[in-house]
Amino acid sequence: MNFDHSDKVKTLLAQLEAFMDRHIYPAERAHDDWVDDPAHLWQHWPGLDALKAEARAQGLWNLFLPHEYGAISPGLTNLEYAPLAELMGRVPWSAEVFNCAAPDTGNMEVLARYGSAEQQAQWLQPLLAGAIRSAYVMTEPQVASSDATNVALRIDDDGDHLVLNGRKWWISGVMDPRCTLLLVMGRHQQEASRHQQHSTVIVPRDTPGLAIVRNQKVFGRYNSPGGEAELRFDNVRVPKSNLILGPGRGFEIAQGRLGPGRIHHCMRSIGQAQRALETMCRRVDSRTAFGRKLAEQGSIRQDVARSFCEIEQARLLTLKAADMMDKHGNKVAKDLIAAIKVVAPSMAQTVIDRAIQAHGGMGVSDDTELAYFWSINRFVRIADGPDEVHMAQLGRQKIAELAALPARGRSPADASGVAPAHPAGTAGATVTRPAGAC
Incomplete structure (x- = not known):
């Protein structure tokens, strides 16, 4: 697997990061206050349409669609899209700005992959345009x-x-x-x-x-x-x-739909965990308790270090799963897809919880993004299949796969707990080594 981003992805990442800095982060509070106001229930934020038009004009549109649909998207692989999904995940509602929001993404993939020409004309095209x-x-x-x-x-x-x-x-x-x-x-x-x-x-x-x-x-x-x-x-x-x-193809469609969607979920979770860690570090570097900065407390430093390690581990595992999907398909990559679906939201929930703790009462309020991030990732541990289902399937698959490998190393004990006898002439024999050998 090549860990270096292509020039195409580097360009898109730079564009997307600049768009987030200029348009998304400054509007985050206005957006959240609007949608949380009961007077605006089931109404989308009025500033959204202008942002969508600007994103489309900049070519930051339908980024999620895989390479086989390149004529109507930038033509990214799962591996190429992953860092973009992580960046969008830092502000959960921002994915819609780039027409990359669930559940539309999965539905567009279904229609693009399985839909008839008539279904694509009636439904896929308006979805790709962000009109519905x-x-x-x-x-x-x-x-x-x-x-x-x-x-x-x-x-x-x-x-x-x-x-x-x-x-x-x-x-x-x-x-x-x-x-x-x-x-x-x-x-x-x-x-x-x-x-x-x-x-x-x-x-x-x-x-x-x-x-x-x-x-x-x-x-x-x-x-x-x-x-x-x-x-x-x-x-x-x-x-x-x-x-x-x-008829009878619904299960097949569901499996095909959920594979890429799980990668998208996981990368967004990683983006939220990364942002939570950054928020935590700024907080502990600016607060003093009992005569010392929080950043000087050993337990805080351990929380930051653990969080960094866990985010990196989850990110690398997700990129590996995306790479496997691109090279060999969802079916071959199903063990990695299951693994990252278990690992990423749980990791994010843990990292976010540490950040909440470091913020005290502010951490459980809506004054920061942390409480909302925590609730999202607790929900994602159920969405697209609960952790237990993924672990049960992954465990069954790995038992069958690894138990079939030839045994290496020490001979196992038999059912009675007694190790098999050594071959004749070897048990207890003295081994002669050349002089100077260890």
Whole structure:
């Protein structure tokens, strides 16, 4: 793996950093105060559109799309995009400015990779232009949706139409008035094998029978304007032409969608951890307690050192996973993708928690970015598959892989706990070495 950024990436990083310094950081407080004001619930910040137009004019647009879609993006690999995602992650809402915000990114990848020409013309092009927003509809209240094969929303064939019935929840982005497109995963092929039962269907947001049951807060926040919500599908009818890829391909689509998305999540988490560490260092270098700077306290220095080490480890592991995806595909890289999805948000949560502690009461307020960063990463440990699922799958894979390797070194004891006998003539034999040998 080459750790040096290409000239193309260096140029984009410099452009992006300058844009963040000039436009994003100075607007951060104004943006947050607007979206947190109950009077503006489900309204996007008025300054957003001008920033999006400026980013697009500078070519900082659709940066996430991989190289095979280079005609409508800068054509970056996962490895090339990773440092850009980290930089955007330092201000979570900034990703939308560059048309790189979830869940739109994953939905655009699905439509670009699997959508028909008609689906791409109707839905992908407006998403690529940033004219609309979208939601990915998978998780359900009645079943453990961490196992995607449990998803039970029913999709039935009815002539030239599909009929959807069921409930979904924790659907991010659906409260935004600009959200006009839902990609819905449901059980379609009832008698098929376990991984061929589900399909993914395009459902326009205004389709009759689709209702919002309630808004769902995350750690007390509405996360306006997109939010999270519980939905009900009551005989929702859409044309069969809205089926993506084909019947029974929903699980395949979900797996293809989540791989790159997990890398994006992880790099944004690393960006938040890095910013938290920088915020912490400035704080402890400026505060005095009991006659000494906080920065002179041994425990503080250890927290900073540990945090630096953990951020570097997570960053390198994420870059390795991205590189493996680029060279060999998501399936081959699945162990690294699972590993970094476990490591990165947990690491970020730990680093951010240390920074909160160093700030005292200020750390748990909204006077800094820290409390919000902590809640984001606690949520990310559940989003796109909880830690336990990734660890269970990774553990199973590694046991099978490593147990199949030939044993090396000492001979293991047998089931009785007694080591196998040495070959005849070797046990207890005296070994003669040449003179001077150690």
